[in-house]
Amino acid sequence: MNHIKVISLVQYSSSVKKLKEEFLRNFKRFDSVEDFSDHHYVSKGKASKQHSKNWVKKVQDEWKILNQNLPETIFVRACESRMDLLRAVIIGAEGTPYHDGLFFFDIQFPDTYPSVPPNVYYHSGGLRINPNLYNCGKVCLSLLGTWHGNARQSWLPKESTMLQVLVSIQALVLNEQPYFNEPGYGLIKGTWLGESKSKVYSENVFLLSLKTMVYSMRKPPQHFEEYVQNHYFVRSHDIVKACNAYKAGAPLGSMVKGGVQDLEQARQSGSKKFKTDVASFMQTVVDEFVKLGVKELAEKPKPPVNNANTENQSKKKTRKRSRSSR
């Protein structure tokens, strides 16, 4: 009877995970929704507002480009009654302090678009996880006109697209060493001082990324509620394994999918403060995962009988050696 229960429990948990993974696989990268009641820019403009034909055509072209070219780690939702609003989520890439995290952006096309860049707001939750993403939600990029750059880096009405904005945020903003995104800090990249400051900054960013995970699990944005739950359900074990590795001293960003540590990424071990901070905050993250329904997270595998035999064998060996030495 116990065996049957154990088997059924294992089958149940694996089947649940398969359902979650299937949902994630079938989740459309681009889709339209009825309304955006919690959108950051919902108060700007109205549903009944009439836009020019060129504007409507341009926005529809943007939708088409997004529908066809979005990478696997970016999902976008558009609104038919409010064509000027978009919502996007970007998954943090492996090898970065943002790995496994979800980062939400609200986008609005102004009336004079594409002559001016779109408005982009980041759901920061009050946390500044990157030099380009302020805690007030501002996205500081020359491409968006919120920071001065040279002519090539600015918004080009005839060439720039929303897809370019999202891909730039994913690859250039949420990167491996975000410390050097601050203007002027790139000069000290490669020096001892720059690398050590970057390491500390990245470790702090990972802690803020964990907090961002908790915030998004507690209050997921509209139209992404089920996606958030399923994403963190499936990734919970990888996240916990990574946190355990960081507690043990693995360097930040060295964990890849499945809890495997990439030795090529192994540089200095994590700082003591980072280990203690991860250990202290990790329980909060685990509690949120348990609320999602994840099981067997914190339990360590019990040592099987074989290990006991191994210990006995080692003791025997010790005795033999001591006799021979005498």
Place this chain on the structure above:
Amino acid sequence: MSNPQDDKPIDQEQEAHVILKVKSQDGDEVLFKNKKSAPLKKLMYVYCDRRGLKLDAFAFIFNGARIGGLETPDELDMEDGDVIDACRAMSGGLRANQRQWSYMLFDHNGL
């Protein structure tokens, strides 16, 4: 267009790396991704660093033979999922008994 481009790097990755499992006597298992042509010294060092112990605290055993650190996964014919046993290094004699005792104390502090 995109399919063959996707296939090539995946094949290269599969050929270049091997995922190894390091298993300790207390049941702890750690996974490492190592280049097939890279010596295992780094894996051993990173594992000991993760456990907070010196390199000579463990004896790494694969297929019944001890790993010295200069071997590569290709030389030992390792495949994905192979297990390396990390045993506590021990020796005999009076001084060794004292050392063994100090190891136990260290473990206790570690807990």
